[in-house]
Amino acid sequence: AQRVTQPEKLLSVFKGAPVELKCNYSYSGSPELFWYVQYSRQRLQLLLRHISRESIKGFTADLNKGETSFHLKKPFAQEEDSAMYYCALSGSARQLTFGSGTQLTVLP
């Protein structure tokens, strides 16, 4: 069985502060990990995936297989980063298993 855990439902940081959204997963094989984001009144969209190893909108995420984690980080949060963030795992069946999400609020 595959499972994704996002321990924080709500996270508030001040503009310019670093932010880290936690994600832990459980999967017996080699997973593909994603971060999806949903801005207010917009549809769910891909932010980044671990195999791309790229930075999107200043966000990065590193897959740590030893700790089974895929935390999302940004060194300097911006107000436009306020959104709902979902960590998701794709196994061999190409199905996404989502965490319950973290609502990030960046305060001015």
Added chain:
Amino acid sequence: EAGVAQSPRYKIIEKRQSVAFWCNPISGHATLYWYQQILGQGPKLLIQFQNNGVVDDSQLPKDRFSAERLKGVDSTLKIQPAKLEDSAVYLCASTLGWGAKNIQYFGAGTRLSVL
């Protein structure tokens, strides 16, 4: 490129009534998914299609939910009869394929309220 289209955007029904949702995936996307997202939770997969065939419907409550993708393009999801606990956002997603193309694109969703 047009995104995944879903309709209606909102639906309010009474329990025991029937309801249907429609999804048109991105052109050329062979794989289509339906998810249920209950308030405060992440999306949960209901069914996965590859072209017009079902790949996985193990989490679909088949006593009341049904879905089809007859021509391998559009898809409909039906609930009959609806229960209060079916109140949720129903999301449709599509993807082109494996590897680098394994990115799911989501529709705006249909918000269902069962009274």
